[in-house]
Amino acid sequence: MIFKVYFQESIRQVPVRENTKSVFVEGESERDVRKKLANYDYNVEFVQAVKGAFLEYEQQNEDFKVLEI
Structure with a gap:
């Protein structure tokens, strides 16, 4: 299954809608x-x-x- 992941580029970054990026990842579950x-x-x-x-x-x-991990 393919999942769309919304994220900020740094763990230290506060979530701000304008800075949110997305990537697609294949996986079994969330x-x-x-x-x-x-x-x-x-x-x-x-x-x-x-x-x-x-x-x-x-x-x-x-x-x-799709990001290959």
Whole structure:
């Protein structure tokens, strides 16, 4: 399953909507995705499963890529 992860680039950074970035990660569950990102210095705000029409919409974006961890 593919998950969309919203995060700040630094664990020390306070979440601000304008600075929030996102990345797509493949994993078994939200917990699995958070484990995979534990080695990164990300302040993870939200992890959302992406499937169906939502996934198709995201795949149309030219910047769509799934992070290989």
